[in-house]
Amino acid sequence: MLAKYDLPELIRRVILAAAAALLVAPLALAQTDPLPSWNDTAPKAAIVAFVEKVTKEGSPEFIPEHERIAVFDNDGTLWTEHPMYTQLAFALDRVKALAPDHPEWKDTQPFKAVLEGDMKTLAASGEKGLLELIMTTHAGMTSDDFQKVVTDWLATARDPKFKRPYTELVYQPMIELLAYLRANDFKTFIVSGGGIEFVRPWAEKVYGIPPEQVVGSSIKTEFRMRDDTPTLYRLPQVNFIDDKAGKPVGINEHIGRRPIAAFGNSDGDLEMLQWTTMGGAPARFGMLVHHTDAEREYAYDRESEFGRLDKALDAAAITGWTVVDMKADWKQIFREK
Amino acid sequence: MLAKYDLPELIRRVILAAAAALLVAPLALAQTDPLPSWNDTAPKAAIVAFVEKVTKEGSPEFIPEHERIAVFDNDGTLWTEHPMYTQLAFALDRVKALAPDHPEWKDTQPFKAVLEGDMKTLAASGEKGLLELIMTTHAGMTSDDFQKVVTDWLATARDPKFKRPYTELVYQPMIELLAYLRANDFKTFIVSGGGIEFVRPWAEKVYGIPPEQVVGSSIKTEFRMRDDTPTLYRLPQVNFIDDKAGKPVGINEHIGRRPIAAFGNSDGDLEMLQWTTMGGAPARFGMLVHHTDAEREYAYDRESEFGRLDKALDAAAITGWTVVDMKADWKQIFREK
Structure with a gap:
């Protein structure tokens, strides 16, 4: 394929091979322990x-x-x-944040339980209660707005143990x-x-x-x-x-x-x-x-x-x-x- | 950043630059008309x-x-x-292929219309008829099986005009x-x-x-x-x-x-x-x-x-x-x- 005296092509190949060797060497080193x-x-x-x-x-x-x-x-x-699942912590915080606009939540389950920090009553509200909590805190807005709410919450929320x-x-x-x-x-x-x-x-x-x-x-x-x-x-x-x-x-x-x-x-x-x-x-x-x-x-x-x-x-x-x-x-x- | 007399590093850089130039040139040529x-x-x-x-x-x-x-x-x-949409052509061919196992289709719409090539009656069956056609020909099997059916059909089916x-x-x-x-x-x-x-x-x-x-x-x-x-x-x-x-x-x-x-x-x-x-x-x-x-x-x-x-x-x-x-x-x- 290569003409006998095609010097420029030969030089090009040598340069490419050298560059390849230089590029590959550090990669190979970095991969010695990918899971430290x-x-x-x-x-x-x-x-x-x-x-x-x-x-x-x-x-x-x-x-x-x-x-x-x-x-x-x-x-x-x-x-x-x-x-608890982080998303549930998010939902509970959202209920608290939205509560001023929902005075009726003080007397309505499962919101009352959330506002009073009564996890036992909240758990007793079962799947139906949790679903209501999720729908109230996750729906009723645009996708763009929800993305912003999640991002803002994660910026300030802290895990209770760590x-x-x-x-x-x-x-x-x-x-x-x-x-x-x-x-x-x-x-x-x-x-x-x-x-x-x-x-x-x-x-x-x-x-x-x-x-x-x-x-x-x-x-x-x-x-x-x-x-x-x-x-x-x-x-x-x-x-x-x-x-x-x-x-x-x-x-x-x-x-x-x-x-x-x-x-x-x-x-x-x-x-x-x-x-x-x-x-x-x-x-x-x-x-x-x-x-x-x-x-x-x-x-x-x-x-x-x-x-x-x-x-x-x-x-x-x-x-x-x-x-x-x-x-x-x-x-x-x-x-x- | 580069020590004044770091010759190996200088050589490495020259080689890399040369290699980059050599690699990029043919790409730039190929891109002169990306939409011929x-x-x-x-x-x-x-x-x-x-x-x-x-x-x-x-x-x-x-x-x-x-x-x-x-x-x-x-x-x-x-x-x-x-x-017609290719997927509809597929559904019609599937009805014909499955017909031997469904003798009742000879007297049941919208299948009867398909088997008789009566596109007017098929169209008259409306959305309900088409949906029935799609469900019959697209459901009732695994995803893997459906993939095979589609692939096999496309291998042999031909567009009527071209x-x-x-x-x-x-x-x-x-x-x-x-x-x-x-x-x-x-x-x-x-x-x-x-x-x-x-x-x-x-x-x-x-x-x-x-x-x-x-x-x-x-x-x-x-x-x-x-x-x-x-x-x-x-x-x-x-x-x-x-x-x-x-x-x-x-x-x-x-x-x-x-x-x-x-x-x-x-x-x-x-x-x-x-x-x-x-x-x-x-x-x-x-x-x-x-x-x-x-x-x-x-x-x-x-x-x-x-x-x-x-x-x-x-x-x-x-x-x-x-x-x-x-x-x-x-x-x-x-x-x-």
Whole structure:
């Protein structure tokens, strides 16, 4: 192909090769430990082994880049979900913020319970009460306005135990895992039981996951022209619940292909892990984060009110999903400030 | 920053700069005409001007890469929609293929009309009849099975006028436009009134648009474990209609941010173009493909049964959306075989 005396071409090739060597060397160095907050225990080894085999060209388990879809639950998998889901803390604070315009709430449940800090009565209001709380605080405004409300709240709200902003209570080992997968040409998605519009405003900054790669529960919205300005108005009606058997449905609707790796922490993620790992391509990966560290975070599983891990833990033993013991497997829990 | 006598570093920089120059030169050449199938008329100039201003760093209208979302209608915008939507042709063929297992269809409308090729009676069955047709042919199987049925059908079906596979009747100028936008770091999405699972199986190969960047109408699906194999089963119930005022809703649900460019061809795209261009960022682009070429394709607008362009054409005159006159503005209609 190369003429014998084509000197300029030869020089070009030498320069390109030299540049390539210079560019690749630092990358290779940086990749010696892509998961520094993980102890050298079984889960880290399993993650690395999986990534290496699906990215190795020519390997029987090689998976092309565009099929490297990885899905992550959010509450309890990427950030803390105790003592209550952050979105619930948001809803309670919203009730307090909106209360001056709603004097009737002083005598109306479940708002009365919220205003009096009576969690027992609130819990007794059950799913119906919670739904009313969510609809009142999440609907009745445009999507743009809701995004602003969420962003403003997260800027000032603090977790009651750690006294830190919620967006700092994300797990450093999982942040590293997200980055490691993306460096290996995975596309990373959140698949949350929480509200899609509650997660989107901050997921890009905190996790590096853009809005179009967030799947979640949603309420209905309606297109409305307001004078000459188009808006999307949030209606107090459930559109989709992205939890349990809803997660594979949400994944199919949004992503349209089966993930090759799924990461969760509770029974709400069982079907997502089944859908990802059982049947289909040869190499699949399922992982559960098991909250075992009462000192650095929380310890809970089979009896927990939030993020119960019971059936999925039994399933992991049968299916071979990797179970992370947070206390033993993670050097560090939360990300650096 | 650079030590005065750091020769190795100086050499490294020179080599990198040389390599960069060598790498960039051929790209710049290739970009001299990114839209060769477009005549040098106003629409091409408007597209190029828009792309150049939003990608020019430091410009007041610069838009960062992650916000460069472009949305495309499919039927009539990216491929031919006459003499009927391709998905309807698919449904009619499916009825014929399934008929041997349904002897009762010989005497039941709207199936009888389909089997007898009686389009007039079929049309008279109205929305109810069409919905029944869609549910019968699109539901009652898993998502994986449906994908296979669509793929198999497209491999053999031929358009009645052009005698070519439907996936060859995509518009060459639009294929170039998609590629041009992606080369400028836009993320391109389909936002179709058609079925999301009807478009996904071939959109990546034909348009370079992956399944996760397809938004469309859908029926409900249900997660089911069949022995130890998880499946998604398609139910005969409408989930979402991604048309007219549904398009901004679908965009928000799937993408979660407002596009900066929208491309359509009918009144079904009116709200999508409004949502994209009215209010929000300084630089937005809206375009309508106007079917004006009865010789090379079809000519239709205000009175058409499929892809009616009436209100949106009036709106274009007021809002400044670009209107493509297919006959005058496109050198070539369909892509090369």
